[in-house]
Every structure is written in structure tokens, then in C-alpha cells.
Amino acid sequence: MLSINNLVVVTCIPIVCWTLLRTYKLIVNYFTARKLGFPIIVVPVYRDDWWWLVTFARFNWIRHIPAVGYWLPRRGHAWTLQDRYLPHRKHGDAFTIVSPTRVEVIINDPAVGVEVQSHYKAWQKPGSRYEVFDLFGTNVLSVNGEDWQRHRKIINPAFREQNYKLVWAESIKQAGQMLDTIGRQLDMSITLLDVRNHCVIIAMHVLSAAGFGHAHDFDGGFRGVSAGHTRSLADTLMYLLSNLLWTVLYMKYNWLGYGNPTRYNEVMGVSNEFRQYMKEIVAYHRATTQAGGGGQSADIVSALVEADEAAKREEKASSLRPMHLTDQELLGNLFVFNLAGFETTANALTYTIPLLAANTAVQDWVGEEVDAVYKDGEQPDYEDAFPSSVRVQALMYETLRLWGPITDAPRWTSSEAQILRIQGREVLIPPNTYVTTNFSGIHSDPRWWGSDSLTWRPQRWIELDLTTGKKSIAAPPDGAAYMAWSIGPRVCPGHKFSQVESSLSFR
Numbered sequence: 353m354l355s356i357n358n359l360v361v362v363t364c365i366p367i368v369c370w371t372l373l374r375t376y377k378l379i380v381n382y383f384t385a386r387k388l389g390f391p392i393i394v395v396p397v398y399r400d401d402w403w404w405l406v407t408f409a410r411f412n413w414i415r416h417i418p419a420v421g422y423w424l425p426r427r428g429h430a431w432t433l434q435d436r437y438l439p440h441r442k443h444g445d446a447f448t449i450v451s452p453t454r455v456e457v458i459i460n461d462p463a464v465g466v467e468v469q470s471h472y473k474a475w476q477k478p479g480s481r482y483e484v485f486d487l488f489g490t491n492v493l494s495v496n497g498e499d500w501q502r503h504r505k506i507i508n509p510a511f512r513e514q515n516y517k518l519v520w521a522e523s524i525k526q527a528g529q530m531l532d533t534i535g536r537q538l539d540m541s542i543t544l545l546d547v548r549n550h551c552v553i554i555a556m557h558v559l560s561a562a563g564f565g566h567a568h569d570f571d572g573g574f575r576g577v578s579a580g581h582t583r584s585l586a587d588t589l590m591y592l593l594s595n596l597l598w599t600v601l602y603m604k605y606n607w608l609g610y611g612n613p614t615r616y617n618e619v620m621g622v623s624n625e626f627r628q629y630m631k632e633i634v635a636y637h638r639a640t641t642q643a644g645g646g647g648q649s650a651d652i653v654s655a656l657v658e659a660d661e662a663a664k665r666e667e668k669a670s671s672l673r674p675m676h677l678t679d680q681e682l683l684g685n686l687f688v689f690n691l692a693g694f695e696t697t698a699n700a701l702t703y704t705i706p707l708l709a710a711n712t713a714v715q716d717w718v719g720e721e722v723d724a725v726y727k728d729g730e731q732p733d734y735e736d737a738f739p740s741s742v743r744v745q746a747l748m749y750e751t752l753r754l755w756g757p758i759t760d761a762p763r764w765t766s767s768e769a770q771i772l773r774i775q776g777r778e779v780l781i782p783p784n785t786y787v788t789t790n791f792s793g794i795h796s797d798p799r800w801w802g803s804d805s806l807t808w809r810p811q812r813w814i815e816l817d818l819t820t821g822k823k824s825i826a827a828p829p830d831g832a833a834y835m836a837w838s839i840g841p842r843v844c845p846g847h848k849f850s851q852v853e854s855s856l857s858f859r
């Protein structure tokens with residue numbers, strides 16, 4: 353039997369080795385970062401370290417220890433939203449965060465941000481950050497290079513005007529039903545949590561109908577279970593998205609299930625149910641397309657499957673290299689549409705409604721436009737009403753400027769060094785280095801957005817064409833950049849989808 357002393361030694365050896373290894377890596381990374389010539393912040397953990405993601409909530413007390421807890425604010429994924437441009441005031445428009453895991457340059461220079469986001473071949477999405485999205489298969493969000501071109505070519509046709517009409521119709525339905533539901537309540541007071549819950553239902557139902565052809569009533573919640581299933585599609589998605597971290601961990605490391613078999617079985621059961629739903633939807637649209645009945649549905653999946661079948665036919669005819677998506681990749685993309693399309697839009701709505709409620713001047717200003725567009729309470733067509741709803745669109749632009757769901761975006765040099773022009777000099781960024789564009793900083797810095805840069809003022813987005821008298825969404829001020837939906841070839845394909853949906857929700 354092991355004595356207490358031996359037990360302590362056996363337990364301590366791995367911990368000491370691990371600490372020594374991390375210290376060594378920290379020193380190596382520190383010297384790599386010094387060559388870049390930017391100010392350096394040294395932190396003991398990186399925000400992507402999975403063990404840290406699971407445990408960091410327990411370490412909040414560290415921030416109160418003087419000279420030790422300084423790094424804690426930079427420990428989580430949303431630190432750029434909390435700090436915005438302020439760290440750059442102190443450290444400049446580029447500084448480096450060094451941890452044992454990574455060297456990461458943080459950028460607050462709009463021109464450099466646009467360069468890094470736009471040149472997708474040189475500046476790739478790092479696998480270690482994006483592979484969590486590969487739960488059900490690789491997809492357009494996570495892949496790089498030629499693979500990304502192949503994915504994007506197939507998914508682009510899914511985001512089309514026909515689909516936006518469907519988003520419009522479904523959003524009108526959901527918003528109307530939501531107002532009826534609230535109107536029927538005896539107690540008319542609404543908490544912020546109610547707002548959040550209503551926005552979640554709207555975003556999920558619009559996505560379910562316009563994305564997957566599964567329509568639900570607003571007050572039906574997430575009911576409506578299809579034959580052969582135990583949960584509705586929307587309910588399945590809600591579960592997976594609310595338990596994303598555990599879903600990722602259990603699917604990647606099955607052995608973690610021994611820690612909590614009940615939760616493991618539930619998570620895996622719901623994941624299988626989601627996979628089954630997606631397979632059924634794809635099989636249905638594939639059969640319809642192969643039988644010559646394509647082009648009839650406007651939802652995203654049907655367009656995706658049609659484009660994929662067309663790519664297969666093209667390959668056969670010209671014996672080109674494979675250009676279609678495998679079944680696994682189709683599934684991966686469908687999951688990512690749900691993930692990227694739901695939480696982002698639900699968040700934008702959740703922030704905008706209280707901001708609007710607290711700003712009566714903005715309410716009146718938007719109300720004027722809504723009264724003009726929705727004369728006598730009629731439901732105007734998408735083609736007429738959406739382009740005229742410029743003030744309504746400005747609400748979303750302004751909310752995303754300050755409270756966008758994606759607060760920064762990392763790119764990396766992968767195995768090849770890249771040259772980046774920053775602050776008037778050319779810097780050689782070594783292999784394996786992250787360069788992260790701080791969207792929240794760039795969107796809020798008073799140097800570009802003025803002294804009221806932190807004020808929610810949708811009016812800043814309106815531009816008047818003096819010759820035609822038409823109003824439109826203004827470009828960002830000189831020197832600024834707006835990247836709420838990213839920018840360049842990898843811009844968000846759901847940009848207009850989310851705008852059409854939110855326009856209706858504010859009518």
C-alpha cells in the first residue's frame with residue numbers, strides 16, 4: 353500500500369511537470385512576442401484552454417489580489433466587449449497577449465482589421481478556435497482555403513431574395529402572434545427575462561420555418577413533435593445550444609460521461625435526435641430534387657440540397673474534382689446555420705428592445721417611419737417595405753455596433769509567417785500566431801465614432817441623398833470600419849436574413 357508521503361509525491365509529480373512545461377512554453381512565447389515589438393501582457397492561461405473554460409467561474413476571487421489578478425478580465429471570451437477600446441488607449445492599437453498556449457496580437461486599427469478579415473487565404477481561421485463548430489461535420493464557418501470555397505459556393509444560393517420573403521412572412525406572423533399573446537396577459541408588466549424569452553422564440557421559429565421548413569406558432573412554444581421523435585426540432589436545437597459546452601465536451605471526450613452519466617445520456621440522446629431530424633430533412637429535399645421537383649421551397653435546406661445535387665451533376669458531366677458537399681458536411685453546415693443564425697439574431701433583438709424602451713426620442717423617430725410604411729396597419733410586401741425601413745434597419749446596425757454578439761475574430765498565420773503593415777511599419781508575424789481583430793474596440797473608439805461613441809444613437813446611420821431625397825444606411829465615418837457581420841469574402845451570409853427578421857420584429 354502507498355504511504356501518505358508516497359501518495360503526495362505521486363500526485364505532485366504530474367502537477368509539477370505540467371507547471372514546469374507551461375512555464376517553459378510561456379518563456380518561449382514571451383521571447384517570440386518580444387520580436388514583434390508591440391506592448392506585451394503576460395497571462396498564465398489562455399481563453400481557449402478547455403480546462404479553464406470549464407473551471408474559470410470558480411477563480412473570480414483572483415481578480416482581487418493586487419498585482420496578481422490583473423489578467424483575469426482577459427480570461428473569458430467576452431473581454432473585448434467589456435473593455436472595448438480602453439486597453440488600446442493604454443497599450444496602443446496593437447498589443448500582444450502572451451500565455452503558455454498562445455501568442456495573440458490584438459488589433460484595434462480598422463484598416464489592419466479589414467486587411468486580416470478580408471485576406472482569407474493568408475489569414476486563416478484557427479482550427480483550435482473553430483473546431484468546436486465541427487460537432488456534426490466540417491462546415492463553411494470552420495474550414496479554410498479551397499475547402500471553404502467549395503462550401504461557400506454551395507451555401508451561397510441558399511441566401512436569396514426568395515428566402516428573405518419567407519423570413520419576412522414568418523417574422524410578420526411571429527411578431528403579430530407575440531403581440532396577441534402579450535395582449536391577452538392580465539398583468540401587462542414585462543421583465544427583461546420575458547423580453548429575452550420572447551426574442552428567443554421569435555428567432556428560433558423564424559429560423560426553423562425559413563431555414564428548415566418547420567413552422568411553429570408563437571404561443572405553441574417549442575411543441576410540435578414530428579412522428580418518430582420525442583422533441584420538436586426547435587426544442588432539440590434549444591437544448592443543444594443551451595448546453596453547447598457539455599455537448600462539445602461529451603462528443604469529443606466520451607469518457608467525461610462517467611462523471612455524470614444522466615447528463616451525458618441526455619446530451620447524447622438529444623444530439624442523435626438533432627442528427628436524425630437533419631437527415632430526414634435532407635433526404636426529403638434530395639428525393640424531391642432528384643424527382644425534378646426542386647425550386648418549389650424557399651427555405652435554406654432545400655436550396656442547399658439543390659445546389660449540392662447540381663454540383664454532383666456538374667462533376668459527373670465534366671469529371672472535375674469533387675465540388676459537392678458530403679452528407680457529413682451538409683449536416684455540419686445545417687448545424688452551423690442554426691448556431692450562427694439563432695443566438696446572434698436573438699441577442700440583437702434582446703438588446704434592441706430595452707434600448708428602444710429607454711429612448712422615447714428614438715421610439716418616436718422610428719415610429720414615424722413605421723407609420724409611413726405600415727399605413728392603416730396593412731401588411732406591406734417585402735419588396736416595398738424592407739428597402740423603405742431604413743430607420744428600423746439603423747436600429748440593428750447601432751445595436752450591433754455596441755452590443756454585437758461576435759466581439760472579436762481571430763485569424764492565424766498557420767504554418768507560414770505573414771507580413772502585416774501596422775502603425776506605419778511592416779511586421780513579420782511568425783507561424784502559429786493569432787491576430788485577433790477587436791470588433792468591440794474598433795466599433796466604439798471615439799477617434800472614429802465621435803465623443804458619443806458609447807451612446808446608442810441609431811440616427812447616426814442615416815444618410816440622405818440630396819439629389820434623389822432618398823435615405824439609406826450610411827457608411828461608417830471616415831477612418832472607421834464596421835464589421836458586425838464581418839467583412840470581405842467571409843462576410844456573414846446571414847446578414848440580410850437577420851436584418852429582414854429584426855425589421856419586422858420592430859414594426
Ligand code: HEM
Pocket residue numbers: 492493494504563688689690692693694696697700752756757758761762835836837838841842843844845846847849850
Ligand atoms: C445579428 C445576426 C448575425 C450576426 C451579428 C452575425 C455575425 C457574423 C460574423 C461576425 C461572422 C464572421 C465570424 C468569423 O469570422 O469568425 C459570421 C459568419 C457566419 N454567419 Fe453570421 N451573423 C448573424 C446572423 C446569421 C444568420 C441568420 C445566419 C444563417 C442563417 C448566419 C450564418 C453565418 C455563417 C454560415 C457564417 C460563416 C461564413 C464563412 O465563414 O464563410 N449568420 N456571422
